[in-house]
Amino acid sequence: MSSTEQGTSSAAPAEPTTAPESAAAPEVPESFYYVHGKDKVVHKVSAGALQHSALIHGMISNLGYTEEQAKANPFPFENIDGDILQMVVDWCNQHKGKPTPPEDTNLPKQKEKLFDLVLAVNYLEIKELLTYCCKQVAMMVKGKSPEEIREIWMIPTDAEDEAAEKEAKKRAGKEAAGETAAAAGDAK
Amino acid sequence: MVFQEFFAGWEYFIKVKLPEKVKSKPKCRFPLLQLPRVVLLECIGNLDVLEIILFSLLSKRSKTIAKLICWNPIDIRLTSPKEQQICLKLSTDPGLEWIIHYRKKMKFIPIHSPWKYPYFQSNLLGPKALHILYLKDDGIEDITQMMEHICEVFRSPIVDMDIVEESIIEWIIKFQPIIRHVCIHKDVILSVESLDRILKNLEVTERFWLASIALDEYFQYKEPIPFRCIIINNSYWLTLTSILNANNSVIFLHDSKLTPTNINTILKEWQKGFKLRNLEYMEIDISTPLDRRRCKREIFKNLNLTVADENNGRPTRVKIYDENIYTLPRLPTVRNIIRSDGMILSIFGHYKVSEKLQTMKLSIFPYVVQNEILDNLKISELLLLSFVSKNMKKLIKSSQINTRFKNIKQIEYNNHGYPGVVHIPFTPMSDNILEFRERRDYETDDEFFQLNVSGNVMHFQLHYRYYFPQVYLSHPCDKDSAIVSFHYYFLDFFGDTVEYLYRENYKKFIPRLPQISLCLSFWSRQDYFRPENKLDRIRDIENFLASSPVLKRIDGMNLHSPERFSPESKFYQAESIILGLDANLVPDFLRHFQGRQTNIICDRWENLDLTEFMNRWKSGEGSRNLEYLNIRSRDIPRNEVLNSIGVKHIDESKTPPTHTLPKLLHSGFGPNTDPITSHSYVVRKTDNHLFQFGEGISILECGKRQKKSF
Numbered sequence: 001m002s003s004t005e006q007g008t009s010s011a012a013p014a015e016p017t018t019a020p021e022s023a024a025a026p027e028v029p030e031s032f033y034y035v036h037g038k039d040k041v042v043h044k045v046s047a048g049a050l051q052h053s054a055l056i057h058g059m060i061s062n063l064g065y066t067e068e069q070a071k072a073n074p075f076p077f078e079n080i081d082g083d084i085l086q087m088v089v090d091w092c093n094q095h096k097g098k099p100t101p102p103e104d105t106n107l108p109k110q111k112e113k114l115f116d117l118v119l120a121v122n123y124l125e126i127k128e129l130l131t132y133c134c135k136q137v138a139m140m141v142k143g144k145s146p147e148e149i150r151e152i153w154m155i156p157t158d159a160e161d162e163a164a165e166k167e168a169k170k171r172a173g174k175e176a177a178g179e180t181a182a183a184a185g186d187a188k
Numbered sequence: 189m190v191f192q193e194f195f196a197g198w199e200y201f202i203k204v205k206l207p208e209k210v211k212s213k214p215k216c217r218f219p220l221l222q223l224p225r226v227v228l229l230e231c232i233g234n235l236d237v238l239e240i241i242l243f244s245l246l247s248k249r250s251k252t253i254a255k256l257i258c259w260n261p262i263d264i265r266l267t268s269p270k271e272q273q274i275c276l277k278l279s280t281d282p283g284l285e286w287i288i289h290y291r292k293k294m295k296f297i298p299i300h301s302p303w304k305y306p307y308f309q310s311n312l313l314g315p316k317a318l319h320i321l322y323l324k325d326d327g328i329e330d331i332t333q334m335m336e337h338i339c340e341v342f343r344s345p346i347v348d349m350d351i352v353e354e355s356i357i358e359w360i361i362k363f364q365p366i367i368r369h370v371c372i373h374k375d376v377i378l379s380v381e382s383l384d385r386i387l388k389n390l391e392v393t394e395r396f397w398l399a400s401i402a403l404d405e406y407f408q409y410k411e412p413i414p415f416r417c418i419i420i421n422n423s424y425w426l427t428l429t430s431i432l433n434a435n436n437s438v439i440f441l442h443d444s445k446l447t448p449t450n451i452n453t454i455l456k457e458w459q460k461g462f463k464l465r466n467l468e469y470m471e472i473d474i475s476t477p478l479d480r481r482r483c484k485r486e487i488f489k490n491l492n493l494t495v496a497d498e499n500n501g502r503p504t505r506v507k508i509y510d511e512n513i514y515t516l517p518r519l520p521t522v523r524n525i526i527r528s529d530g531m532i533l534s535i536f537g538h539y540k541v542s543e544k545l546q547t548m549k550l551s552i553f554p555y556v557v558q559n560e561i562l563d564n565l566k567i568s569e570l571l572l573l574s575f576v577s578k579n580m581k582k583l584i585k586s587s588q589i590n591t592r593f594k595n596i597k598q599i600e601y602n603n604h605g606y607p608g609v610v611h612i613p614f615t616p617m618s619d620n621i622l623e624f625r626e627r628r629d630y631e632t633d634d635e636f637f638q639l640n641v642s643g644n645v646m647h648f649q650l651h652y653r654y655y656f657p658q659v660y661l662s663h664p665c666d667k668d669s670a671i672v673s674f675h676y677y678f679l680d681f682f683g684d685t686v687e688y689l690y691r692e693n694y695k696k697f698i699p700r701l702p703q704i705s706l707c708l709s710f711w712s713r714q715d716y717f718r719p720e721n722k723l724d725r726i727r728d729i730e731n732f733l734a735s736s737p738v739l740k741r742i743d744g745m746n747l748h749s750p751e752r753f754s755p756e757s758k759f760y761q762a763e764s765i766i767l768g769l770d771a772n773l774v775p776d777f778l779r780h781f782q783g784r785q786t787n788i789i790c791d792r793w794e795n796l797d798l799t800e801f802m803n804r805w806k807s808g809e810g811s812r813n814l815e816y817l818n819i820r821s822r823d824i825p826r827n828e829v830l831n832s833i834g835v836k837h838i839d840e841s842k843t844p845p846t847h848t849l850p851k852l853l854h855s856g857f858g859p860n861t862d863p864i865t866s867h868s869y870v871v872r873k874t875d876n877h878l879f880q881f882g883e884g885i886s887i888l889e890c891g892k893r894q895k896k897s898f
Contacts, residue, residue, distance in 0.1 A: 142239070
């Protein structure tokens with residue numbers, strides 16, 4: 001939370017990017033909120049689109065911001081890359097107020113970004129998008145041999161796992177010894 | 189120079205550029221295990237059954253992750269149609285089936301099949317979709333390990349097992365002693381202990397199917413088989429006591445040794461109400477020496493029967509197991525017996541007079557009758573019968589050795605083509621004694637019967653049409669040892685007065701066996717009778733013949749070499765020769781050939797050569813063994829030749845004698861040479877033998893006959 005405050009206070013909000021309006025304009029004026037990621041680029045998103053994210057939706061309903069207050073205090077997501085947040089915002093806008101189809105063709109196509117996207121979507125608690133992303137992840141190994149699956153999903157062998165575990169134990173042991181030594185030094 | 193540069197460039201590309209290219213190829217990689225646990229499980233939850241299995245096999249960690257997901261219950265079956273398959277079906281999606289198919293090592297890889305395992309294939313089978321993962325069959329241990337793994341990951345039991353090896357019995361008893369279906373394949377049960385172990389330690393809750401067991405014919409089993417549905421092929425060993433003491437619901441006994449009286453006892457016991465109380469359906473297939481009426485009388489003896497002539501609310505279908513529903517036959521009348529609790533048992537009978545079911549003991553017939561029976565069997569059938577027992581072999585030998593076996597002059601091992609054949613030359617194909625074929629990779633031992641031939645156990649089938657035995661060999665090299673085994677068997681069975689011929693192509697391996705003579709075939713070579721294709725050097729042929737067994741026949745040789753065989757060569761000593769010759773080689777051949785029959789084909793020839801040959805023959809100087817000479821050439825001035833030889837003519841008004849000989853030459857049909865009926869002949873002065881000329885323009889044939897027979 002502290003990093004979010006730091007982000008909003010230290011950097012002047014950039015010019016908000018206008019989100020694509022939904023085709024059917026609502027009669028009642030819609031409220032908008034603002035979000036930004038690691039790159040500090042602020043995205044204007046309608047409350048309807050943000051409803052996909054359980055996290056943001058919860059924050060909005062608790063805050064009760066006015067338009068001006070929202071503009072002045074964009075939601076900071078320092079742990080999400082700017083381009084990933086852009087993808088998420090785009091998806092939320094595209095699916096605003098619509099029932100989510102069983103298969104989504106609007107998913108970002110860049111597979112190399114998929115890992116960050118899954119983490120972001122999971123963090124923002126966008127359930128439908130997470131479901132699509134997980135399907136996409138599963139699709140990566142369709143028809144692949146075990147070795148290909150191991151390579152694609154970067155799954156270590158048992159030997160590698162055991163070696164990593166030993167290394168971790170060794171490191172933990174060293175750290176614990178260091179802390180004990182430091183504590184003993186302090187006591188002296 | 190240009191090529192050098194090109195290859196240098198190519199080498200650079202292969203060694204430097206290509207690895208860089210491969211290395212630099214962007215690989216789409218996804219650190220799955222770094223995902224938060226919930227997301228990771230959701231990703232894995234989207235995999236299909238085969239993908240989950242492959243994923244869970246990657247490491248201990250991946251297996252633990254796969255096990256965390258609550259999968260729907262899965263049907264796990266091990267089936268063995270020909271190769272082993274683990275079939276998996278989700279209860280929620282019966283239209284989809286996932287199969288792990290273990291492929292045996294193939295001698296030849298089918299063109300449509302990827303050569304590298306594992307590979308996937310999807311098929312649509314009616315409304316069903318099959319997704320198959322092909323793995324290499326490295327033995328049953330791999331398969332059982334895989335079964336254990338799948339059961340653990342999906343937390344589901346095995347529902348159905350085909351047991352094809354005795355070792356699996358122990359495995360399943362330890363791993364999962366309660367199972368829904370078991371099918372034990374033919375000859376898996378090799379000992380009473382195995383049978384006992386499986387029946388006492390395995391609990392089959394639905395269907396137990398047992399094919400033939402490899403136990404002796406006097407074995408009897410008296411314990412009950414405590415499973416709901418039992419299907420037993422070749423159930424000779426299952427006793428009445430066993431059936432009465434079990435409480436099966438469905439019983440199928442094929443080839444049972446129960447008698448009509450036993451069946452009568454079963455019916456009576458059921459009616460009393462103490463035995464077979466859960467019986468829903470029973471089918472017993474017996475063979476009996478009784479005729480239809482006596483059989484029926486025996487089965488229904490002292491039973492209070494009613495006859496029903498319509499359905500009367502009787503069920504028309506019976507559930508054998510799971511979805512396997514059997515529709516009962518609709519017969520105009522059935523017999524019913526009623527139990528004290530009101531339960532009705534309907535009895536359907538089907539009496540069939542079948543040759544297959546009728547058995548007889550050949551050995552109890554008088555000797556004359558035995559002979560009559562054996563005389564009506566083909567040679568191949570006698571051979572098969574001889575494997576039944578030593579006594580049977582002795583019986584056949586003593587009955588046939590002085591009659592039919594004595595008339596067998598030759599038995600030929602013909603390895604010239606595929607399949608290799610053992611036959612009596614010049615008899616129809618249906619009279620083959622034996623055939624040698626290669627086993628295909630997908631064929632299992634179940635499809636063959638085994639016989640021990642001179643200590644060599646071989647796999648056999650019967651020819652689909654003519655029923656002669658066919659030996660199936662795992663490898664072409666096994667044929668040599670199979671022939672050796674059979675040769676020693678034949679020497680004992682047919683006797684050593686038979687001439688055993690070994691027909692093989694030139695330059696192929698010829699085994700050294702007692703009493704065997706060589707028929708050397710050149711037919712398979714492309715060069716026969718074509719002057720443009722020269723045959724190998726004469727010296728090579730001489731060397732080959734020198735190291736071969738006794739040479740009897742030469743077929744299809746084509747000589748157009750300037751080289752000549754030496755007059756003492758084995759070549760000239762062959763009993764019969766079919767060959768193509770250059771005109772300049774004809775005189776040499778006619779002068780030195782010491783055999784009995786020959787066919788010569790030459791493109792042209794000199795009249796003088798034949799005149800000289802005939803003069804030598806008449807004077808008794810050469811070709812004393814010759815019985816048959818057939819020369820085919822483009823143009824033979826027949827009359828000119830005959831006049832120069834000085835032939836004599838039989839009066840035109842008389843009918844000339846017809847002359848034919850047992851054939852030695854491997855050409856044409858039938859056991860004898862074509863009959864020669866001719867008015868022209870010459871006489872050998874020394875022994876009054878006749879040389880008779882065929883009527884054909886370009887054919888000269890000779891026959892040996894005493895003059896007095898004219």
